[in-house]
Amino acid sequence: MGTKGEVLVLSVKHLKKKISNKWIIKDISFDIYEGQIFGFLGPNGSGKTTTIRMLVDLIRPTEGSIYVCGKNVQTEHDEALKNVGCIVENPELYSYLTGWENLEHFAAMLPNISKQRIQEVVEIVGMDQRIHDKVKTYSLGMRQRLGIAQALLGKPRLLILDEPTNGLDPQGIKELRIFIRNLAKEGLSLFISSHLLSEIQLMCDRVAIIRKGEVISVGNVDELLEQSTSTVLWGISPVEQGKEVLQSFQSIELIQLNDMEIDCSPASQTVATQMNPDEVSKVNEQMVKSGIQVTSIEIKKPSLEDMFLTLTEGEKID
Amino acid sequence: MTNIYPLVRNEVLKIWKKKRFFVIVLILAVLIPIFTYAQLRVALNVQKQMGTEDWRIVVQQQIQDYENRVSSPRMQEEWKRWYIVEIQRLQLHLDQNIDPKSPNGVTFTNQFVANSVGLFLPLLVLVIAADLVAGEHSAGTIKLLLTRPIKRWKVLLSKYIALTIYVSITVLLLAAMSYLISGLVFGFNGWMQPVLTGFQVIGSELNINNINIIPQWQFLVMELGLAWFSSLVVACLAMMVSVLVRSIAAGMGIMLATLIAGTILTNMVSSWESAKYFFMVNLQTVSYLSGAVPPIQGLTLSFSLLNLSVWAMISIVISFIVFTKRDILN
Numbered sequence: 001m002g003t004k005g006e007v008l009v010l011s012v013k014h015l016k017k018k019i020s021n022k023w024i025i026k027d028i029s030f031d032i033y034e035g036q037i038f039g040f041l042g043p044n045g046s047g048k049t050t051t052i053r054m055l056v057d058l059i060r061p062t063e064g065s066i067y068v069c070g071k072n073v074q075t076e077h078d079e080a081l082k083n084v085g086c087i088v089e090n091p092e093l094y095s096y097l098t099g100w101e102n103l104e105h106f107a108a109m110l111p112n113i114s115k116q117r118i119q120e121v122v123e124i125v126g127m128d129q130r131i132h133d134k135v136k137t138y139s140l141g142m143r144q145r146l147g148i149a150q151a152l153l154g155k156p157r158l159l160i161l162d163e164p165t166n167g168l169d170p171q172g173i174k175e176l177r178i179f180i181r182n183l184a185k186e187g188l189s190l191f192i193s194s195h196l197l198s199e200i201q202l203m204c205d206r207v208a209i210i211r212k213g214e215v216i217s218v219g220n221v222d223e224l225l226e227q228s229t230s231t232v233l234w235g236i237s238p239v240e241q242g243k244e245v246l247q248s249f250q251s252i253e254l255i256q257l258n259d260m261e262i263d264c265s266p267a268s269q270t271v272a273t274q275m276n277p278d279e280v281s282k283v284n285e286q287m288v289k290s291g292i293q294v295t296s297i298e299i300k301k302p303s304l305e306d307m308f309l310t311l312t313e314g315e316k317i318d
Numbered sequence: 319m320t321n322i323y324p325l326v327r328n329e330v331l332k333i334w335k336k337k338r339f340f341v342i343v344l345i346l347a348v349l350i351p352i353f354t355y356a357q358l359r360v361a362l363n364v365q366k367q368m369g370t371e372d373w374r375i376v377v378q379q380q381i382q383d384y385e386n387r388v389s390s391p392r393m394q395e396e397w398k399r400w401y402i403v404e405i406q407r408l409q410l411h412l413d414q415n416i417d418p419k420s421p422n423g424v425t426f427t428n429q430f431v432a433n434s435v436g437l438f439l440p441l442l443v444l445v446i447a448a449d450l451v452a453g454e455h456s457a458g459t460i461k462l463l464l465t466r467p468i469k470r471w472k473v474l475l476s477k478y479i480a481l482t483i484y485v486s487i488t489v490l491l492l493a494a495m496s497y498l499i500s501g502l503v504f505g506f507n508g509w510m511q512p513v514l515t516g517f518q519v520i521g522s523e524l525n526i527n528n529i530n531i532i533p534q535w536q537f538l539v540m541e542l543g544l545a546w547f548s549s550l551v552v553a554c555l556a557m558m559v560s561v562l563v564r565s566i567a568a569g570m571g572i573m574l575a576t577l578i579a580g581t582i583l584t585n586m587v588s589s590w591e592s593a594k595y596f597f598m599v600n601l602q603t604v605s606y607l608s609g610a611v612p613p614i615q616g617l618t619l620s621f622s623l624l625n626l627s628v629w630a631m632i633s634i635v636i637s638f639i640v641f642t643k644r645d646i647l648n
Contacts (some may be wrong), residue, residue: 093457108324
């Protein structure tokens with residue numbers, strides 16, 4: 001699906017996995033190109049982690065294939081994984097070793113990593129101060145950084161991060177976002193799974209949404225967002241007459257919102273609609289003409305989260 | 319293709335940094351003085367019983383007694399030969415002027431190794447082996463370890479090599495520490511003291527085909543070799559259990575139960591012959607050297623060594639198959 005001339009870094013084809021007679025992953029396919037940040041979204045239990053584990057050969061797929069830079073992860077383990085840096089779930093490192101010793105440990109498992117390279121990645125993640133302390137004294141944020149340092153050691157072409165914002169404070173999340181953008185600018189491809197959908201929306205270029213082991217939507221973040229209409233909240237009085245005016249428009253749909261989402265005006269005087277934002281002024285004009293007081297108009301930007309909830313509506317873990 | 323050497327270095331370093339080996343050193347440093355003291359009490363007791371009697375006279379009396387037995391017509395041919403060699407050994411004691419009953423650093427070490435091989439040494443080995451794979455699972459680091467561009471069998475092989483290194487050091491350390499600590503009390507000589515070996519009592523029969531008198535240092539070397547082999551087999555089995563159950567506590571429990579079952583079985587299965595195929599009753603290979611009666615009829619040194627080798631091989635094969643094929647789900 002990528003633009004012409006782009007280099008394919010990760011190609012997942014019809015991935016399926018059956019665990020104890022149950023299909024955990026039913027059919028997942030996607031491609032990631034060079035320099036792309038790919039978001040992987042799904043509710044808990046949808047098969048995100050299982051998929052990631054298959055990408056890095058921790059789990060063998062029942063069917064389907066995974067290619068990293070043209071190498072099959074299953075049959076050409078060494079060649080394929082040379083190009084991959086990853087953090088699967090938590091950044092679990094050896095707590096009884098120092099940060100530096102951890103990096104040396106993993107450097108020894110990669111071909112030709114010099115001391116300079118270790119120093120380089122330490123600087124990239126900004127850990128110079130504490131790198132010679134035992135990992136057990138690190139905060140979660142620092143472990144996350146050390147995990148990323150470890151993943152970057154072998155100059156991978158694909159970086160897989162599983163729930164990277166887990167346990168980070170807002171400042172840390174912001175830093176991570178900038179960090180990830182910078183990595184992508186240098187040509188690294190990133191695969192990021194998260195349930196913090198708003199974060200993915202800010203971080204990723206492309207996104208795959210999965211549910212019950214199936215991809216239900218893949219595309220560029222912008223494209224996916226365009227497909228949906230906006231939610232507009234009308235603060236009007238009297239409410240009943242206002243509703244009649246709104247209903248007179250064919251393209252406007254009244255929707256129910258829970259109280260949580262109404263934060264600007266009293267709930268009793270607020271009507272939520274699903275409509276095209278371009279029509280707001282026209283509707284407002286009609287309201288005024290009908291002698292209805294409009295106290296507020298709030299256009300809610302559709303978030304990936306809303307879309308995600310709509311797409312995965314009625315989800316139950318079975 | 320990455321060389322295996324950096325992987326082995328990683329594993330050796332991790333065991334060291336995890337302070338598992340210090341636990342072993344600590345256990346030895348605490349227990350050996352206790353055993354030394356116990357041995358000292360025994361020695362004092364013997365001395366008290368002997369009174370001021372000259373040990374040379376006692377030994378000469380014993381030789382005289384044995385010579386009388388040998389000349390008795392009812393004596394079996396094998397036993398006769400055994401007594402003749404035993405007389406030679408006692409004579410050597412007289413010649414070298416070494417009291418056979420007096421303890422020294424080397425005798426203590428010999429006895430300690432012989433008594434350790436069934437349970438104590440395997441337990442020390444477990445401290446390291448049970449943790450090697452299960453520890454990576456419980457810490458979650460297995461995910462990082464197996465997503466490197468290195469095939470899984472190489473990762474496991476590096477762990478086996480590191481384990482072999484530590485088992486070897488443990489056996490040597492046990493001998494060295496027991497020699498040094500007991501030597502402080504009993505003296506450091508005794509290397510040349512003669513020891514009888516190469517005979518075996520089977521039922522009422524005595525097999526003396528290889529009967530021999532060797533200096534004690536040579537006996538110690540043979541003993542350490544056998545103890546090393548037994549420990550290595552226990553290490554391999556612990557590795558397999560560690561690979562299979564992925565939990566340190568469960569792995570330790572299974573291995574402990576098996577080893578202790580072995581010592582219990584040893585005491586009660588003399589009439590159940592097929593029990594000899596259990597690895598646990600074969601671990602005490604050292605006892606064959608000093609001609610002790612085997613727990614089960616039909617056990618010989620070569621049978622035990624073969625049996626242990628087969629167990630170790632099977633466990634290694636299972637470990638490698640499971641480790642390389644299994645999905646890492648947790």
